[in-house]
Amino acid sequence: MKKLMYVVACILALGFVACGSDDDKNIDCVEANLTLTDAAIALSENIGSTDVCNEYKAAIENVLNNGCSADEESTKLFEEQLEILGDCKFGGRTCLVCTNEEIDLIICRGENGNAFIQERINGETALRDTGVTFDRYVELSACD
Structure with missing residues (x-):
């Protein structure tokens, strides 16, 4: 947020x-x-x-x-x-700003239900699957 x-x-x-x-x-x-x-x-x-x-x-x-x-x-x-x-059909996709170890990250719920970290790689925005469910990631983090 x-x-x-x-x-x-x-x-x-x-x-x-x-x-x-x-x-x-x-x-x-x-x-x-x-x-x-x-x-x-x-x-x-x-x-x-x-x-x-x-x-x-x-x-x-x-x-x-x-x-x-x-x-x-x-x-x-x-x-x-x-x-x-995308096409604004979120299908459960939500993005939050979460803090872990004093680092703010944008975390999005992917279509598979996992938490994806939004990163900049070589000037491009990419989503990296954390392998952790979105709900669990939010539970373990300070998210807005």
Whole structure:
């Protein structure tokens, strides 16, 4: 949850910086980034909702399609979020921020019920199966 709120804050801050000098584009980018921020907050409050997930995905796509992303890093982050969200049919897939030995990790429930650690490997987001069920991992960790 902490990471999602950090992402929301970055999106909002970078969105305002990303807007070009054309007045029409400024209004579109500001509105697109505000909509994205609202959608991210709604998703953090309704993590399993397919409808809310679809609204968040549409908001990300709107920012990307209108060139309202602040930079290449933000664009890549948005594209990774779209990949992680998939078709918004979670099938029990939930992601939490968990702390183990003072290290924060994003842990997602995979389709097989196991906990997957979300990692960055060579600049790409990947999920690594822990071999432990998601419920057990959450039970043993401090998760938000």
